Structure formats: C-alpha cells, structure tokens
Amino acid sequence: MTSLLDILRGIIIGIANIIPGVSGGTMAVSMGIYDKLIGAVTGLFKNFKASVRILLPLAIGMAIGIVGFGFLLEYLLANFVLATCLTFVGLILGGLPILWARLNQSLQKKQRKTIGAGEVISFLVLLAIGVGLPLLQGAEGAQRTLTADPVTMLVLFILGIVASATMVIPGVSGSMVLMVLGYYNSILSLLTDTVVCLKDFNFAGILENCLLLIPFCIGVALGIFLIAKVIEYLFQNFPSQTFAAIIGLIVSSPFGILYSVNALAAIHPVELVVGIALGALGAWVTLLMGNKEEA
Secondary structure, three states: OHHHHHHHHHHHHHHHHOOOOOOHHHHHHHOOOHHHHHHHHHOOOOOHHHHHHHHHHHHHHHHHHHHHHHHHHHHHHHHOHHHHHHHHHHHHHOOHHHHHHHHHHHHHHOOOOOOOHHHHHHHHHHHHHHHHHHHHHOOOOOOOOOOOOHHHHHHHHHHHHHHOHHHHOOOOOHHHHHHHHOOHHHHHHHHHHHHHHHHHOOHHHHHHHHHHHHHHHHHHHHHHHHHHHHHHHHHHHOHHHHHHHHHHHHHHHHHHHHHHOOOOOOOOHHHHHHHHHHHHHHHHHHHHHHHHHHO
C-alpha cells in the first residue's frame, strides 16, 4: 500500500516538474515526503537498500507523470489554462497547514514559542524571490534546435543540473528556469519525441535523442545529489528558518503559476468555477496525503 501511495505521489511530483511555475520539491513538501526523499538521496551510498526502497516507487511515478502528462500539457494549457493552473495552486497550498505545524515543531525543539527575526527575514526574502523569478521570465521561451554535437551536449548537462533544482529545492521551478533560458519547449519536445520513437521502433531517432537526453539526465542526477546535501545541512542546522523560507516560496507559487502561462488573460466564468472546485479538491488531496505521511 505504501509503495502504491508513493507511486501516486511520484506521479504528482513528475507532473509538477514539467509545469512552468510549479515546483516538484514544493509538491514533495506539501505531501509530507520531502524529508524522507532528501534523506534517501543523501544516504543512497550509506543505506543503499533502504534508499532504493524509498526512491524506486517515487521514480517510477515521476517517470509516468512526466511522460504521460507531457503529451497532455500542451493541450490542457492551450484549452483549459486557468482550470489547470488553479488545480495546481490548490495542490500546492493544501500543504501549508502541515508546513506550519512543522515550523512550530522546530521552534519548540529550540524551546521557543514565537517566530523570530530570522524566520521573518527568511520568509520575506524567499517570497520576493518566488515572485521575482516569474517576472524575469516574461513570455514563454522560444524553442531552440538541439543537435547532437559536443557543445549542445555540454549545455544540456549543465541544464540538467539547473533543472534538478525543481526536484530538490521547494518553490523553485526548474521548468520555469528552462523556459527563461529558452530550452523548455525543446526539452519537452525531445522527451515526447523519444517516446514516439520507442513506440514506432525508430531506432535511429532513439539513438539521436538519447545522445541529447543522456547528458541532460546525468546532470539532473548529479544536481539532485549535490543540492540535497545542502538542503539536508540547512534542515539540520537551521530548521525553523528553512521551513519559514519554504513557506515563503509556497505562498508565492500561485503567482508564478498563473503569471508564467498568462492564465488570467481571458477569464471564462465556467472555467473559473471549475478551476476553483478542482483547486479545492487538489488542496484536500494534498492535505490528506500529507496527513497520512505524518501518521
């Protein structure tokens, strides 16, 4: 049952990873599995079997979410952009009660009852970053042509490290960063085209795409491991400030989601109502899954 639930969580995180403005790390925090995920990544070599038991179902779910939703994303954002975005807003904000409880727990461990200047500053700084990053993005990045040459492969390796932030750092959207750099559409197309080549047994296309995907995936794996070490250090030494900063990023997430895809450009009443309903449902699902993890 736990493995099936983790696969479902992984699917949600995978979907979040390819939505501009949505952070897979935020979804992991909101569902109450962030600490477990970071511990499994940083302890992969020390506790290999235990880490694999945690990471494998999540990785399977993420792969399903990324590949499956990759084909639907363009259609949903083109035809139901507001409802889609409001659903993810709900999924993210539904984790705030759990985060607030964890912040209070970290304060109690320090024998403190009130939030201090460190927590307030952490919250405000990361809130400003969360709002500022989408403003830097502007319109959706143009699609770049990817060719299997050494320079492009090196660029994709570096982009993989950057993109891994969305899986580890709550509130930071790797897909948004890729969009700012102008590679979002290209990499999304590369992923979906590879799946199509596999389905059609197009071995030449598979080989060409793998020459581009492999350095990108290696960069993602390396970035996750390195950034996880930093995050683990922060939780161990500055837990209350770290939770306050994460809350600031999460509070800013709705702006990033709605602004990044220009969701408020044309509001249709029916879609708005449906989006609000789906957002409320998403918040309930996140809260429910987070509470199960806490239990």
